[in-house]
Amino acid sequence: MTESSELSDPLDRLHRGLVHHIVNSLGWPGLRPLQQEAIAPLMDGSDAILLAPTAGGKTEAACFPVLSRMAEENWTGTSVLYVCPLKALLNNLLPRLETYTSWLGRTAALWHGDVPQTRRKRILRERPDVLLTTPESLEAMLVSANVDHRAFFSGLRTIVVDEVHAFAGDDRGWHLLAVLERLERVAGRPVQRVGLSATVGNPQELLTWLQGSGAGKRTARVVAPHLREQAPALPPPGDIELDYVGSLANAATVIAALHRGEKRLVFCESRGYVEKLGEALRAKGVTTFLSHASLSVDERRRAEEAFAEARDCVIVSTSTLELGIDVGDLDRVIQIDAPATVASFLQRLGRTGRRPGSQRNCLFLAVDEAGLLSAAALLLLWSRGWVEPVVAPPEPRHIAAQQILALCLQEHRVGERLWREWWHGLGPFGASAEPIVRHLIDEGYLDLDGGLMFIGPEAERRFGFRHFMDLTAVFTAAPEFTVLSGRTQIGTTDPALLTDEVVGPRRLLLAGRSWQVTYIDWSRRRCFVEPVDGGGRARWGGAGLLRAASYELMRAAREVLLGATPPVTLTRRAEGALAQSREGSAEVVHPGGTVIVRGGRDTNVRWWTWAGYRANATLAATLTSVADPFQRPTDAYVRLREDITPQEWKKAVAEGAEHLCLPAVDPRALAGLKFSATLPQRLAEATLASRLADLEGAAASLREPSRFTTRQSPPS
Known part of the structure; x- marks a missing residue:
């Protein structure tokens, strides 16, 4: 193998039958750089992260x-x-x-929650060579009484994780890692791990994370040829424009008037915006399709297929279409306000410019001043080539509890001293999980007999519904009502829309259309509707919640207010609105440090840190002697005591810099952390507190000089 790895043409290492079809069936003149460079490490059995922009050929780079x-x-x-x-x-x-x-006489099959039972039974009888699935489905297979997991996974050699960055940034990533460790033990051998990712700020750390317990024990490589290319003066060339339209209705007017005859993908940051914009576009005669998580699977599929086949049309979506789902050849991407991260913007930008002779493009339409500032800040970071590092959430104790329960369900009985071996020493699932195991036994989630642990009555009571299916997913879906027109499922809606007092008929806005509620089945959480001409309302829990901005994004926003302008095309409206924002914010930004402002419209004292919500929550918890105890920190400022003096401030900052504190946690917030009930309350609160904190951002803010100033009250 060493000799073959030195061949001049990487294609020579691939199976001859595969090369024949690459050339003749696909008609490719050759492989892309990523696909060429991935051949040697993957064929040698190394773990790897394959990094490329959207549509960069990552699937083929792994699979060939x-x-x-x-x-x-x-x-x-x-x-x-x-x-x-x-x-x-x-x-x-x-x-x-x-x-x-099929080119090699092999098979592939699909297994997830929407796959019919008959097809799953066939997969169990006739095992495919490649199984496409989700982590939750793998967990369900491991704990199912209908799956002989040792036989089924006995031949496992390689796991390819697509969009690995989307996993690593939240608890689904910890769940995935833990399931992979259990699969390796079931298979009885180390399993090669290959992650596919769009551009991230820390690819080597992402690869180490993906390796889990194998980090440092197995060979590993980041394959990212595009990162070695000479970067242009700006990140990838394209038509990037920022406009200020002032309202969602105006955004619909602009979208309807521009780019007629082209296929446009519009991203919104909430399901409510998707619905309202979709309705407004249809009212203007634009062929419009919608996609978001509360639409039924069939509704989304119909919209995506119709959009892929149409030409002069718009599809309005949340982040559901950000990842690599193919919706055909796009002409334009339009962004309402701004996505939360530069990485999301790169994914969305990568949906365009795939046709020869076309280039990547994105039009930002800001519907308010905050959206304009967020977009300008994000584009400033993007223009510098900065991308967020992907960081796994700290202290996943609730996932450790879930995994211990799932293992006992899988194995029926597990030795109280041997359970750790299933995760091969992987940090959160090792010695640090011992107190969690004790708590699970003490509270009846697990029973203990003769040194063996097994599922206890409390686990049966909380998670036993539908064969423990609730134990296989790490997130809890909101309790929404299913909306049906006749027998056709349209989607789901927030129950508040069905209980709020209304004058006249109750109407919903869903799938871009208005529906009148005709009957509500409260016991089965269903409501029946019929189409009407207008007047529907859209609402989902969380749509109006604060979206916490990062330290880096808020610092870029501060730079914008101080005069920095992203090197993209700004319309006259955007320039005028940005100038107005800078003038209105002149007293709360300063190039020499942070600003503490008294006066203005109220008596509050605000410390304008521009550090992001998590850093500000950390600062509020740390500076208890001078911070307002009744405040809710924001992305931009922390509220201080009205009677604070510069001397008190100086002392509090010096003490705070030595001892940063985690934010306090409202016990009611633990309901949003699935499986938190399986932890001692102090550990559940510590888990959530660690995730609300930004210690680095808080420390950086405390190191900066700060100045007191008095804001002039506006004329009455």
Whole structure:
């Protein structure tokens, strides 16, 4: 293998049958740089992260070498798992994987919650070589009485994790890592791990995270040829424009008037905005489709298929279409206000410019002053080539509790001293989880007999519904009502829309159309509707919640207010609105440090840190002697005591810099942390507190000089 790895053409290492079809069936003149560079490490069995912009050929870069190994080493049974964060993405990928496997006489199949039971039974009888699935479905297979997991996964050799950055940034990533460790133990061998990712700020750390307990023990490589290319003066060239339109209604007017005859994908940051914008566009005669998580699977699929086949049309979406789901050849991406991260913007920008001769483009339409500032700040960071590092949430104690319960369900009985071996020493699931195991036993989630642990009555009571299916997912969905027109499911809605007092008929806005409620089945959480001409309302829990901005994004916003302008096209409206924002914020930003402002419209004293919500929550918890105890920190400022003096401030800052504190946690907030009930309350609160904190951002803010100033009250 060493000799073959030195061949001049990487294609020579791939299976001959595969190369034949790459050239003749796909008609490719050659492989892309990422696909070429991935061949050697993947065929040598190394773990890897394959990094490329959207539509960079990552799936083929992983699958061609892995399938070649499968053929050459004669792997049997289900030897490759292809894991995705979204079922829709798996559905989209299946035809490609079926084609590639068939070239070598192999098979691929799909397994997730929407796959019919008959098809699953066939998969168990006739094991495919490649299984496309989600982490939750893998967990369900491991704990299911209907799946012989040891036989099914006995041939496992490689796991490909698509959109790995989407996992790593939240608790689904910890859940995925823990399940992968259990799969390795079931398979009885180390399993190669290959992650596919868009551009991230810390690819080496992401690879180390993906390796789990194998980090430092197995060879690993980041494959990212595009990062070695000479960067232009700006990040990828394209038509990036920032406009200020002032309202969602005005955004609909602009979208309806611009780019007629083209296919446009519009991203919104809430489901409510998607619905309202979709309705407004349809009222202007624009062919419009919608996609968001509260629409039914069939409704989303119909919209995405119709959009892919149409030409002069718009699809309005939340982040559900940010990942690699194929909706055809796009002409334009339009962004309402701004996404939360530069990484999200890069994903969305990458949906365009795929046609030869076209370039990537994005039009930002800010509907208010805050949206304009966020967009300008994000574009400033993007223009400097900065991308957020992907960081796993700290202290996943609730996931450790879930995994211990799931393991006992999987194995029926587990030794009270041997459970740690299933995770091979992986940090959160090792010695630090001992107090969690004791608590699970003490509270009856687990029973203990003769040194063996097994599922107890409290776990049965809390999670036993539908064969413990609630134990396989790490997030709890909001308790929404299903909306049906006849027998057709339209989607789901917030129950508040069904209980709020209304004058006249109760109407909902869903799938871009208004519906009148005709009957509510409270016991089964269903409501029946019929179409009407207008007047519907859209609402979901969380749509209006504060979206916490990062330290880096808020610092960029401060730079914008101090005069920095992103090097993109700004319309006259955007320039005028930005100038107005700078004038209105002149007293709360200063190039020499932070500003403490008294006076203005109220008697509050505000410390304008521009440090982001998490850093400000940390500062409020740390500076208890001078901070207002009744405040709710924001992205931009912390409220201080009205009678604070400069001397008290100086002393509090000196003490705070030595001893930063985690934010206090409202016990009611623990309801949002699934499985928090399986932890001692102090550990559950410590978990949440660590996730609300930004110690680095808080420390940086305390190191900056600060000045007191008095704001002039506006004329009455």
